[in-house]
Amino acid sequence: MLPHCSFLLLLCAVQLPSSSSALPFEQKGFWDFALDSMDAEMTMEMMRDPEEGSADDLFPHEIPTCPFGCQCHLRVVQCSDLGFTEVPTNIPRDTKFLDLQNNRITEIKENDFKGLTNLYGLSLRNNLISKVHPRAFVPLKHMQKLYFSKNLLTTIPKNLPASLVEIRIHENRIRKVPAGAFAGLNNMNCIEMGANPIQNSGFEPGAFKGLKLNFLRISEAKLTGVPKDLPQSLHELHLDHNQIQAVELEDLSRYKNLYRLGLGFNHIRNIENGSLSYLTMLRELHLDNNRLTRVPQGLPDMKYLQVVYLHSNNISQVGVNDFCPRGFGMKRTFYNGISLFSNPVNYWEVQPAAFRCVSDRFAIQFGNYKK
Numbered sequence: 001m002l003p004h005c006s007f008l009l010l011l012c013a014v015q016l017p018s019s020s021s022a023l024p025f026e027q028k029g030f031w032d033f034a035l036d037s038m039d040a041e042m043t044m045e046m047m048r049d050p051e052e053g054s055a056d057d058l059f060p061h062e063i064p065t066c067p068f069g070c071q072c073h074l075r076v077v078q079c080s081d082l083g084f085t086e087v088p089t090n091i092p093r094d095t096k097f098l099d100l101q102n103n104r105i106t107e108i109k110e111n112d113f114k115g116l117t118n119l120y121g122l123s124l125r126n127n128l129i130s131k132v133h134p135r136a137f138v139p140l141k142h143m144q145k146l147y148f149s150k151n152l153l154t155t156i157p158k159n160l161p162a163s164l165v166e167i168r169i170h171e172n173r174i175r176k177v178p179a180g181a182f183a184g185l186n187n188m189n190c191i192e193m194g195a196n197p198i199q200n201s202g203f204e205p206g207a208f209k210g211l212k213l214n215f216l217r218i219s220e221a222k223l224t225g226v227p228k229d230l231p232q233s234l235h236e237l238h239l240d241h242n243q244i245q246a247v248e249l250e251d252l253s254r255y256k257n258l259y260r261l262g263l264g265f266n267h268i269r270n271i272e273n274g275s276l277s278y279l280t281m282l283r284e285l286h287l288d289n290n291r292l293t294r295v296p297q298g299l300p301d302m303k304y305l306q307v308v309y310l311h312s313n314n315i316s317q318v319g320v321n322d323f324c325p326r327g328f329g330m331k332r333t334f335y336n337g338i339s340l341f342s343n344p345v346n347y348w349e350v351q352p353a354a355f356r357c358v359s360d361r362f363a364i365q366f367g368n369y370k371k
Helices: 030-047
Strands: 072-073 076-078 098-101 121-123 145-147 167-169 190-192 214-217 237-238 259-260 284-286 307-309 337-339
Touching: none
Parallel strands: 076 098, 098 121, 121 145, 145 167, 167 190, 190 214, 214 237, 237 259, 259 284, 284 307, 307 337
Antiparallel strands: 072 076
């Protein structure tokens, strides 16, 4: 997994940082959740003197349980890839990490997680879940991470735990996010909801009300414009692989705290002059694989901007003041990377002074243009 969130460029010679950071999230493994907790408990186990007795040894313990076919160790229950069609029973009550990914579960029932009050992380990734009982998550008072991607959900599950910090629900069938869908989730830091067939009209006013998110990804959806009612607190916003046609003047006025903005792989032809002026803290801007015919105006005024992806557009010329401010010392940080390859621009026609605020000549990437 990519622990983008709460557990929350210099370039090589001719290689810019990979644009994969703007690609849809792909979870690598649920076990990454538990490493810190497991390491701590194993350390304590090794430090214990085997000859040293305990008062607990004088009394019978509760017989440990583990769902059939699963592996239970150090409060981690791994039940992935077992063909389950429902949540198994006999899950130990002290479980902190429950891995149910890659099964064939179709429904989450009211009492599936009853008694699991210590659960911290739950992975239901890659199942066939289309129905979630509205009280299914009520017992999970301490859960912080919920992975629900690659299922058949059509709505955001109701009554999510107030303790939740991170939810990943990409690759479902969600078309609408109603007002109050995330109500009460004051600790929420990260939402990944890309690859859902949601349009701009699918976000009701107040859908994200009260959230103080740092990270939001709505890539691979059906957006035709930048949503205007997202949390103001955002540091990262990824809207790649949509159908956005243009960036208008007020589209970004709400997102003054952004450090990274992903708008790659859209249909953007025009970025209205002044629309980037609101992003005074922006460090990284992805506008690759669009239909731009010129370098967007306003880049010289972005004092902290370090990386700009503009490759695979229709840019035919680069002006001497397209990237750098006219005055000396106006830019706080130099560029670490500017990608312009796969554009119909002749690099030998670009004046060297155009990149006077770039840290290193190898940070500029041109390339051959093929129609």
